[in-house]
Amino acid sequence: MELNRQLTLFKWVSILEGISFLLLLGIAMPLKYLFDMPDMVRHVGMAHGILFIAYILFSLLLIRPMGWKTSTAAIIMACSLVPFGPFYVEKKYL
Known part of the structure; x- marks a missing residue:
């Protein structure tokens, strides 16, 4: 695979991984622990794990x-x- 394509894919994975991490920490975890709604952690956590x-x-x-x-x-x-x-x-390395 050529370098430009690899960089583009890595940029997308980086952005999506960052978003999934913020969703996990900022939305899914509070829902689980404050409102006893663990389902979102399961789904967002799986997506975040794959992206990580x-x-x-x-x-x-x-x-x-x-x-x-x-x-x-x-x-x-x-x-x-x-x-x-x-x-x-x-922003800094890619």
Whole structure:
């Protein structure tokens, strides 16, 4: 797959992963714990998990083509664990 296509896909995965994380933390978790409605956590959590795995895989696949140092790759992957982190990666590194 060519680099431009990989970058485009990674940008979309990054944005969607960031949105799913915010939905999970900001909507699904309060619904579960404040209103005893766990269903949204199940659905949003599954989507977020799939997007998280895709984010990490794309990060690993892009290390060499993008010429990222190990420290840069580690920052990019660590940003997936922080709310708004994927948006930072999308703006700064892609």
